[in-house]
Amino acid sequence: MANNWICNYEEIKKGETADIYFERVLDVLKKAGKADVNVTAEFSGDLPTNYSWGIFAGLEEVLSLLEGKKLDVWSMPEGNLFREKDEKGVEEPVMIVRGAYSEFAKLETAILGIISYSSGVATSAARVKLAAQGKPVYAFGIRRVHPALAAIADRAAYIGGVDGVSGIAAAKRLGIRAVGTMPHSYVLIMGSPEAAWSAFDKYAEEDVPRVMLCDTLYDEKTESLMAARLLKKRLFAVRLDTPKSRKGDFEHLVREVRWELDTAGFSHVKIMVSGGLNEYSVRRLSIAGADMFGVGTAISAAKPIDFSLDVCEIEGKPVSKRGRFSGAKQVYRCVNCFSDYVTLWEKSLSKCEKCGAQLAPQLVRVMHNGSIVFKESAESIRKRALEHASKVGIPELSQA
Numbered sequence: 001m002a003n004n005w006i007c008n009y010e011e012i013k014k015g016e017t018a019d020i021y022f023e024r025v026l027d028v029l030k031k032a033g034k035a036d037v038n039v040t041a042e043f044s045g046d047l048p049t050n051y052s053w054g055i056f057a058g059l060e061e062v063l064s065l066l067e068g069k070k071l072d073v074w075s076m077p078e079g080n081l082f083r084e085k086d087e088k089g090v091e092e093p094v095m096i097v098r099g100a101y102s103e104f105a106k107l108e109t110a111i112l113g114i115i116s117y118s119s120g121v122a123t124s125a126a127r128v129k130l131a132a133q134g135k136p137v138y139a140f141g142i143r144r145v146h147p148a149l150a151a152i153a154d155r156a157a158y159i160g161g162v163d164g165v166s167g168i169a170a171a172k173r174l175g176i177r178a179v180g181t182m183p184h185s186y187v188l189i190m191g192s193p194e195a196a197w198s199a200f201d202k203y204a205e206e207d208v209p210r211v212m213l214c215d216t217l218y219d220e221k222t223e224s225l226m227a228a229r230l231l232k233k234r235l236f237a238v239r240l241d242t243p244k245s246r247k248g249d250f251e252h253l254v255r256e257v258r259w260e261l262d263t264a265g266f267s268h269v270k271i272m273v274s275g276g277l278n279e280y281s282v283r284r285l286s287i288a289g290a291d292m293f294g295v296g297t298a299i300s301a302a303k304p305i306d307f308s309l310d311v312c313e314i315e316g317k318p319v320s321k322r323g324r325f326s327g328a329k330q331v332y333r334c335v336n337c338f339s340d341y342v343t344l345w346e347k348s349l350s351k352c353e354k355c356g357a358q359l360a361p362q363l364v365r366v367m368h369n370g371s372i373v374f375k376e377s378a379e380s381i382r383k384r385a386l387e388h389a390s391k392v393g394i395p396e397l398s399q400a
């Protein structure tokens, strides 16, 4: 085999991407007659430093892995906001699996990897989208992860709230149009920025917005005006992808380009920025006047959310390791102030202690005895992520 490093779906589903210790103890549990002990296990996440919330993602893939096993699963839907802990410091479960330990032990590694990566990406996407003050953000980051993850990275970014993705693979699966402009190599091959822009305008499909890369050979201001004079009303936006060595004060550059375009009568031309952006630079550039953002590494290679699995019941009896709370739990969220309250599953809560408004349970039934009983479109997940993220916001960004 020319390439034996990409683990395929069958290997993952069979548990061949597991950590060996699961396989070892499963074998021991079988010999000890304990493999079929019924357990309830909870998944909860440790957020990156300074994050007060995350956006849950990866459930669709997890359910597909667990499909057909004798398991019941409850989960927050994808796009749901989650926290490490509730108002009283009790860990929030995002997902609960119930069944024989042997049914899912060898999939724990895979499940954690799926939700840790996808939730990390979705969370960062939601944060960048908030930073952009409602302006369009596009995920341009699949070049920062292994190609085997291309569709997964872009899907997580999209359901986390970005407006479009650059990858063909995810766009095809999501039924959306991939977004992109032109690489510097194209401009160099065409010989001049003008030759590149006019050929693109002539030959690219008519419904592709004319976004011209304006920083290949000359100053951003010069090239932006050149492009505007050449394409006039047909020019939708200029893209500034200024290299690190020339970046200096990128915000000032955006202000300058905006000023000159307006002065020359091209106020219809938008400014797209890309290149090493994160939530902080996006916020600053948005204030400076940038209209659209292409964000790569900060989204596709976002810090993963450290999810872990804890057994919280054995044969229906509450158990826990040190540092954890025993018993299966539900998360109730205030529909008004978004405060969270975790309680034992069989108890229920109805009123918010802070504001008195109604509480709503966050974990819903998603699998019944191995059958998937919950399905949702990417659009509706994305809508939820944006709603939840904008409800709580990022306080530290507003102070930036």
Ligand SMILES: [Zn+2]
Pocket: 334, 335, 336, 337, 338, 339, 352, 353, 354, 355, 356, 357
């Ligand atoms: Zn409340």
